[in-house]
Amino acid sequence: MTKLQRFGVSVETDLLDKFDEFIRERNYQNRSEALRDLMREALVREQWKEDETIAGAIAFVYDHHHGHLVSHLMDVQHDYFQIIISSQHIHLDHDNCMEIIVAKGPANQIGNLYDAIRSMKGVKHIDLLRSTTGQTL
Numbered sequence: 093m094t095k096l097q098r099f100g101v102s103v104e105t106d107l108l109d110k111f112d113e114f115i116r117e118r119n120y121q122n123r124s125e126a127l128r129d130l131m132r133e134a135l136v137r138e139q140w141k142e143d144e145t146i147a148g149a150i151a152f153v154y155d156h157h158h159g160h161l162v163s164h165l166m167d168v169q170h171d172y173f174q175i176i177i178s179s180q181h182i183h184l185d186h187d188n189c190m191e192i193i194v195a196k197g198p199a200n201q202i203g204n205l206y207d208a209i210r211s212m213k214g215v216k217h218i219d220l221l222r223s224t225t226g227q228t229l
């Protein structure tokens with residue numbers, strides 16, 4: 093565990109009131125823990141912008157009967173085999189499938205994989221979880 097350091101922050105009363113309400117609603121025990129999380133979130137956002145090595149997950153829903161979609165999805169995942177750590181396929185009902193791809197690698201490549209899947213006809217919904225390898229936080 094790294095050493096803790098205290099620092100003072102000046103902030104408008106109105107803003108601090110709103111922040112206290114924000115952290116109360118999220119069950120934080122104190123301002124420090126909430127502030128640490130916000131700082132980490134900002135740093136992770138920066139990691140994605142700077143094309144650092146990051147970890148993320150792509151979740152998407154599609155109808156597996158749709159044209160050649162399943163074969164296209166397979167092709168693109170093989171194109172990105174070097175950054176895909178795992179993928180999970182869930183049969184949601186008779187027609188709909190959900191896939192969750194976990195990837196680790198340059199942010200730019202994960203973004204490209206996300207864009208490639210998102211632009212495929214028949215993908216009904218997709219979302220990207222921008223997380224981190226955790227190594228520098």
Ligand code: NI
Nearest residue numbers: 182183188189
């Ligand atoms: Ni399925």
